[in-house]
Every structure is written in C-alpha cells, then in structure tokens.
Amino acid sequence: MSEVKKIATRESYGNALVELGREHDNVVVLDADLAAATKTGIFKKEFPERHIDCGIAECNMIGIAGGLSLTGKVPFASSFAMFAAGRAFEQVRNTVGYPKLNVKIGATHAGISVGEDGATHQCNEDIALMRTIPNMVIINPADDVEAKAAVKAAYEHVGPVYLRFGRLAAPVINDNPEYKFELGKGVTLREGKDITIVATGLEVSFALEAAEMLAKDGIDARVINIHTIKPIDQDIIVKAAKETKKIFTVEEHSIIGGLGSAVCDVVCDKHPAPVYKIGMRDRFGESGPAVELLHKYELDAEGIYKQVKENM
Amino acid sequence: MNKLELQKKANQLRKHIVTSLHAAKCGHPGGSLSAADIITYLYFEEMNVDPKNPKKEDRDRFVLSKGHVAPALYSALAMKGYFPEEELLKLRKTGQMLQGHPDMKGTPGVDMSAGSLGQGISVAVGMALSAKLSNENYRVYTLLGDGEIQEGQVWEASMFAGHRKLDNLVVIVDNNNLQIDGSVADVCSPYPIADKFKAFNFHVIEIDGHDFDAIEAAFNEARATKGMPTAIIAKTIKGKGVSFMENQASWHGAAPNDEQYAVAMEDLEKEAAALCQK
Numbered sequence: 001m002s003e004v005k006k007i008a009t010r011e012s013y014g015n016a017l018v019e020l021g022r023e024h025d026n027v028v029v030l031d032a033d034l035a036a037a038t039k040t041g042i043f044k045k046e047f048p049e050r051h052i053d054c055g056i057a058e059c060n061m062i063g064i065a066g067g068l069s070l071t072g073k074v075p076f077a078s079s080f081a082m083f084a085a086g087r088a089f090e091q092v093r094n095t096v097g098y099p100k101l102n103v104k105i106g107a108t109h110a111g112i113s114v115g116e117d118g119a120t121h122q123c124n125e126d127i128a129l130m131r132t133i134p135n136m137v138i139i140n141p142a143d144d145v146e147a148k149a150a151v152k153a154a155y156e157h158v159g160p161v162y163l164r165f166g167r168l169a170a171p172v173i174n175d176n177p178e179y180k181f182e183l184g185k186g187v188t189l190r191e192g193k194d195i196t197i198v199a200t201g202l203e204v205s206f207a208l209e210a211a212e213m214l215a216k217d218g219i220d221a222r223v224i225n226i227h228t229i230k231p232i233d234q235d236i237i238v239k240a241a242k243e244t245k246k247i248f249t250v251e252e253h254s255i256i257g258g259l260g261s262a263v264c265d266v267v268c269d270k271h272p273a274p275v276y277k278i279g280m281r282d283r284f285g286e287s288g289p290a291v292e293l294l295h296k297y298e299l300d301a302e303g304i305y306k307q308v309k310e311n312m
Numbered sequence: 313m314n315k316l317e318l319q320k321k322a323n324q325l326r327k328h329i330v331t332s333l334h335a336a337k338c339g340h341p342g343g344s345l346s347a348a349d350i351i352t353y354l355y356f357e358e359m360n361v362d363p364k365n366p367k368k369e370d371r372d373r374f375v376l377s378k379g380h381v382a383p384a385l386y387s388a389l390a391m392k393g394y395f396p397e398e399e400l401l402k403l404r405k406t407g408q409m410l411q412g413h414p415d416m417k418g419t420p421g422v423d424m425s426a427g428s429l430g431q432g433i434s435v436a437v438g439m440a441l442s443a444k445l446s447n448e449n450y451r452v453y454t455l456l457g458d459g460e461i462q463e464g465q466v467w468e469a470s471m472f473a474g475h476r477k478l479d480n481l482v483v484i485v486d487n488n489n490l491q492i493d494g495s496v497a498d499v500c501s502p503y504p505i506a507d508k509f510k511a512f513n514f515h516v517i518e519i520d521g522h523d524f525d526a527i528e529a530a531f532n533e534a535r536a537t538k539g540m541p542t543a544i545i546a547k548t549i550k551g552k553g554v555s556f557m558e559n560q561a562s563w564h565g566a567a568p569n570d571e572q573y574a575v576a577m578e579d580l581e582k583e584a585a586a587l588c589q590k
Contacts, residue, residue, distance in 0.1 A: 028445070052441070055475075060434045060468035067438020070424065072369075073445070075438075091431055091465075099416050099425040 005144075006169035009201075010108040012147035013165050014039025017076060017106075019148070020155055021047045027155070030065055030077040032058045037167075038078040038108045058083040062091040062103070069102040074155060080114075081107035081164060085126035096160045097133040104154045104161045110140075111252030112280065112297060113168040113202060115290035122285040128257025130162045131230055137183070138230040140164040140251075140259075142204035145174035146227055149181030157183060164201060166252070168290045171205045186233035192222030195308065196240035199250040200226045200259045206294075207250050209301035214308060221308070229259055237266045241273035248276050248308050252299055255279040276311045278304055313356050315524045316590055321391070322352040323584050326553045327577065328387035328400055334573040336404040339412065342563040343457060344384040346488040346521070346548040353527045354453055355388040363393040366420045372450050373439050375424045377432025378457035378486065379413040380565070385422070386410050394421035430463025432456070433483060437473045440481035440541070451535070455484045459491030461502045467512065473541045474513030481541040482534045483514070486521065488550035490561045509543035521546025555579050 021027045021043055030052045035041040044051035054061040058079050065075035077084065084107040085092065096103045107126060114122045130138050137157060141147035147165060154161040173189070189204070190211050199207035204225045211221040222244055224236055240247055247267065249260035260277030267273045278298070285293060294300040298307055313321070325348050333339040355361070359372040376385050383403060390397045395409070402408040409418045413427025423439075426432040436454035443450055456466065473481055485505060493499045502508070506516045515537045519526040527546075534542035550564070551557025554576040568576055 049445070054472060055468075057465075057468035057472070059431075059465045060437070060472060063431055063434020063465070063469065064438035064441060064472065066424070067375075067435040067440070068442045069438075070435070071373075071439050071442035071448075073442055090428060091434075094425075094428040095431050095435060 004171040005175070006171050007144040008167055008169045009141055009144065009147040009165040010039045010167060012144040013106050013108065013151060013163065014042035016148040016151035017043040018046050020151060021050060024074065024155070026073050028052060028068055028073045028075050030054055030061050030075055032056055032061050032079045032083065034079055038106065040078045058088045059091045062088045063095050065103045066095045066101050074102060074104065076104045076106050078106040078108065080121060081110035081123035081126040082121055085129050085162065086123060089129050093133050097135050100135045100159050102158055104163065106163050106165065108165040109167045110164045111166060111202065112285040112293045112299070113166055113252060113290040115167065115293060116287050118287035119284040124254045124280040124285070125257070126164065127229055127251070127253050127259065128261070131257060131262065135160055136230060137161045137228065138164065139228050140201040141227050142201055142225055143170050143172045143174050145172060145179055146181060150227065153181055153183045166202050168202060170202050173205050173208065184228045184231045184233060186236035187225045187227070188222065188236065189225050190221070190223040192220040192244065194220040194244060195312070196222040196224060196244045196247045197250060197304070197308070198224045198226055198237065198240070198247055198259065198263055200229060202252050203250040203299065206299070206301045206304055210304035210308065213301065213305040226259060229262055232262050232266060234266050234270060237263055238270045241267045241271040246274045246276065246312065248278055250278045250304055253279050255281055276307070278307050316587065318352055318356060318524045320584070320587050321356050322349045323580060323587060324391065325352050325384065325387045327580050328390065328397070329383045330554065330568065330573065330576045330580065332383050332387065332400040332403040333567045335401045336567060338567050339383055339404060340380040340565050341554070341557055341567065342490065342550040342560070343378060343486065343488065344381040345552045345554060345557065346550045347381050347384050347455060347486045348552065349522050349524065350455065350484055350486065350527060350546055351384045351388050353524065353531065355392055357528070358531050359453065360450070363421065366394060370448065370450050373423045373436070373452045375432040375436040375452070375454040376414055376426050377436070377454050378429065378460050379427030379432065382410070382412065382414050385414060389419070389421040392421070429457070429460040430465035433466055433469040436481060437469045437478065440473070440478040441476060443480050444476070444478065451480045451482065453482045453484065455486060458485055458487045458489065458496050458502055458505065461485060461505065462500050470509065470512040470514065477539050478541045479538050482531070483541065483543045485543065485545045486548055487545055488548045490550045490559070490564065492561065492564050494561050505545050513540055514543040515540050516543045516545065518545045519547065521548035522552060553580055553583060
C-alpha cells in the first residue's frame with residue numbers, strides 16, 4: 001500500500017472548511033488555541049474575521065457556538081476530541097443537544113493514533129459520550145474524501161453534528177468518481193459471506209487489509225464502513241447479521257459505548273447474532289508513535305486479522 | 313413606562329411568580345422574586361421585543377443564565393402577551409409548555425434554554441459576538457445569580473467578552489447574597505464581584521436592584537458605554553416582596569403551601585394597594 005495517498009482527516013477538515021466558507025457567508029469557525037493542530041488555521045488564513053479563537057476555554061467555546069447558531073451563523077467549534085466531547089460534555093448536552101442548536105463540533109485527535117502525547121490526549125470515549133445525547137449526529141469519516149463530504153453534509157444537516165477526525169495520515173480509499181456520501185448510510189466496501197467486519201474511521205482501511213489477509217486463509221470477509229455512527233444504518237447491519245456468521249466491529253475507541261455497542265444495540269433488537277468488538281479494551285493508551293501504538297493495541301490490519309482468527 | 317407603572321408591573325409579576333409556584337408545588341421563589349424588578353424593567357422598558365413576532369431578527373436577546381428563576385421570566389412573557397397567563401398555572405406539570413427551567417423549543421419568547429449554571433452567559437456572549445460579526449444593532453442581556461458566578465465558565469465567558477470589547481452585551485448579576493447552602497460569602501465567596509468584572513475589562517455599575525430609577529440609569533449607562541461590555545451588579549433581596557421569604561436561603565427552592573400562599577398574596581396585595589395610593 002506504499003503508493004497510496006495518505007492524508008490525515010484533520011487536514012481534510014481544515015480544507016473542507018475553506019471550501020464551505022467560500023460557498024457560505026454564515027460559516028464561522030471556532031477554536032480553542034489549537035488552530036495549528038485542528039487545521040482550522042487553514043480557514044483562518046483565508047477568513048480571519050470568521051475564525052474565532054476562544055483561547056483555552058472549550059466549555060465557553062461551545063456556548064459561544066450556541067449563541068452564534070441562534071443568530072444565523074453555522075458555527076464549527078473545533079478542538080481535540082478529549083476537550084470537545086470530554087471536557088465540554090455537559091455544555092454539548094445542555095447548550096447544544098437539548099435545544100437542538102445548529103452547532104457542528106469538529107473534534108480532531110481522536111483515538112490512540114494521537115501518538116506521543118499519550119493517554120491524557122487520546123480520547124477513546126467520545127463516541128460513547130456523544131451517542132447518549134438526543135438529537136446528536138455522529139460522523140467518523142474514513143479518509144480525506146469522506147471527511148470533506150462529511151463536513152459538507154454536516155453543514156447541510158440542520159441540528160447538532162459531532163465530526164470525529166484523526167491526527168494520523170489515513171490512506172485515501174474513496175477516491176473514485178462513484179463515491180457518494182449519504183448521511184446515515186453504511187457502505188459495503190467488500191462483499192463476503194463468512195463474516196462481516198464493521199469498521200469506522202481510521203480502522204476502515206486496516207479492516208480492508210485484514211480482509212485480504214483473511215482471504216488467503218480461505219475466510220471470506222465482508223467489510224462495511226460505518227461513517228455515520230448515529231443515526232446508524234440498521235439495514236446494512238441486520239443484513240450482515242443474517243447473511244454472515246459473525247460480526248466483528250473495529251474502532252479506534254473504547255469497546256464500551258462506541259461503534260461496537262451501537263452495532264450490538266441493533267442486532268440485539270432486530271436479529272440477535274454474535275458480535276466481537278475490536279477496540280480499546282477498557283484501558284488507557286500511552287505515549288509512542290501512532291503506528292507502534294496501533295500495533296501494540298491490535299488496532300492495525302495485523303491486529304484485526306489476529307483477533308478475527310482467534311474469535312471466529 | 314414611568315416608575316410607578318413599573319412598580320405596579322413588578323408587583324403583578326411577583327403575584328404571578330408566587331401563584332405559579334404555589335400551583336406547581338415546587339420551584340424557586342427566592343431568586344425569582346429578587347430578580348423581578350430587573351426582569352420587569354428589561355421586558356417593559358429596555359428591550360426591543362415583539363410578542364407578536366417572537367423571532368424577529370433584529371430583536372434584543374435575553375438569556376436567563378440563572379435558569380431556575382424561570383417563573384419570573386415566564387410571568388413577564390405571559391404579561392407581555394407571548395402566551396396566555398393560564399399557562400403559568402401549569403408550570404412544571406407533565407406534558408405542559410413551561411418546564412422547570414426554560415426550554416426555547418416549547419416556549420414563545422424564550423431566546424435560549426438554560427438551567428445548568430454558568431452556561432447561559434457563554435451563549436449570550438456568542439449572540440453579542442454574532443451581532444458584531446454581521447454589523448447588527450441588537451443588544452444582548454443575560455442575568456446571572458451571585459452563586460452562579462462560582463462557576464468557572466462565567467469567567468471564561470467574561471474574559472472573552474472583555475477581550476472582544478462586546479459593548480452590546482450587558483451581564484446582570486442578581487446579587488441577593490444567598491445560595492442553596494447559605495450566604496454566598498460563607499459558602500465560597502465571590503466577593504468582590506465588581507472588582508472581578510473590572511479585572512475582566514467590563515464597565516461595572518453597582519445598583520440597588522429594586523430601585524427603578526437606579527435600574528434605568530444603569531441600563532442607559534450601559535447603552536452609552538462603548539468599547540467594553542457592561543456588568544450591572546444589582547444588590548437585591550432574596551424573596552423580595554414576600555415578608556417571610558425575604559433573606560431566607562430556605563426559600564431558594566421551596567414552594568409555598570396554601571397558608572403561606574395566602575400570606576404571600578396578602579403581602580403583595582398590600583404593596584399593590586400602597587402603590588395605588590401614590
């Protein structure tokens with residue numbers, strides 16, 4: 001896969017905001033002293049007057065975004081997932097979710113692929129937190145193409161949206177003319193009849209790689225990309241539960257409350273089937289290069305392959 | 313509206329507060345009554361709002377950051393004609409419009425849902441910033457409790473408002489000196505309040521929050537102040553107007569029973585009669 005183009009989805013976020021800013025005067029971007037890292041700095045360069053740096057005060061930033069949304073603006077409030085979803089959870093719930101304000105939260109540096117900054121900055125809980133908020137839409141795009149499409153879809157959706165982006169460069173897998181982003185629709189990237197791997201975000205490309213490895217062992221794995229975790233595509237999951245023997249969910253997030261739990265909720269309710277959750281197993285991460293951490297915590301292609309084989 | 317008319321409106325507002333809380337059998341009378349005069353002035357004198365067009369774009373905005381005193385806001389909205397006064401008797405009842413804390417989705421005239429302390433001020437700051445970004449002239453008002461300013465978010469919002477010189481923003485602190493667990497000075501002192509807002513680059517005005525002359529002068533001064541937001545620190549009496557509730561922390565979050573309600577209404581009727589003599 002060495003020739004595959006790689007772009008971090010946070011970079012896609014910054015670029016997509018610029019495009020959106022050119023199309024719509026009402027787009028405003030907020031940050032909390034992380035513009036260089038969240039990549040909203042790209043937007044700031046072109047639209048300095050529409051980029052609001054709130055300083056290191058994420059709770060206040062969410063409130064300001066709420067006020068902006070109530071007066072005709074479409075704010076994208078940006079920070080690391082840890083602070084946007086974690087620190088400001090109650091502001092997101094009460095100031096944004098409850099009144100159903102048209103606020104978009106651009107959360108970068110999600111998961112352990114944050115790397116060297118370590119456990120305090122590696123947010124493996126944000127999907128779980130955001131899922132519990134009524135009215136919240138959650139999108140975790142897999143690559144550059146999907147991330148840009150997700151930002152546009154978030155703008156068009158009226159209501160709160162949580163966008164989850166990563167720090168690590170991700171292989172571009174959706175770069176084809178047929179690609180179309182549909183909010184709430186899962187995508188079957190690889191057909192298969194034995195098992196199904198349901199992945200989200202950075203893990204999607206690893207899941208595809210793992211499926212190739214499994215194929216060599218005679219295991220025909222279906223791969224589904226769930227970019228919208230809420231509302232989740234129930235049909236594609238039920239179909240997989242019916243047609244394949246076991247579902248493996250893969251996410252760069254705790255196995256508690258994230259994609260895996262969302263998939264379990266669907267199959268428990270609609271078509272009980274065995275599910276094995278691959279993700280952070282109720283523990284914190286640590287410092288280290290992202291690629292090494294993904295390997296250590298069995299969240300790279302090899303790790304997925306190994307866990308599928310062990311838990312067939 | 314002249315001072316006497318405002319006093320009469322405030323008296324009426326207090327009767328609605330007490331009546332709605334008596335009907336609800338729970339809620340927050342103390343802070344509702346301490347804020348009654350300020351809310352009366354905002355809705356009957358200061359703000360550019362239109363009950364017939366609650367969402368008109370150039371309206372002034374009000375965010376009740378101390379959302380638990382919703383009965384005061386609801387009473388003002390009902391008296392202005394945003395919805396029938398009978399709604400006040402359904403406060404806090406299942407399936408009804410008037411929630412325990414303001415819900416903008418269900419109640420005409422409520423500019424923002426609030427109730428979790430410290431959050432409303434940030435939204436007000438966002439609204440004021442928005443007006444500056446698009447060169448609009450509306451003004452934004454937010455009312456905070458003196459206990460509420462123990463929340464750190466209040467100071468995040470204040471730092472930002474001062475930094476951005478939001479002179480279309482007025483932060484009012486209902487300084488009734490009491491919170492649930494006792495005197496604010498004993499629980500975790502926010503004093504000196506004025507100096508704190510000054511340090512955050514606010515123009516600060518300290519007034520008696522029950523004196524309509526002082527309230528009028530303060531809002532006029534705020535309007536005339538350019539290049540910085542204004543904080544009005546309004547010294548008030550918790551439970552103001554109801555003899556047995558005044559300055560009692562225990563009346564922060566308790567509704568009057570039938571007997572207490574009768575005494576409260578008697579107090580307020582006496583005040584109304586005295587105002588009619590003027």
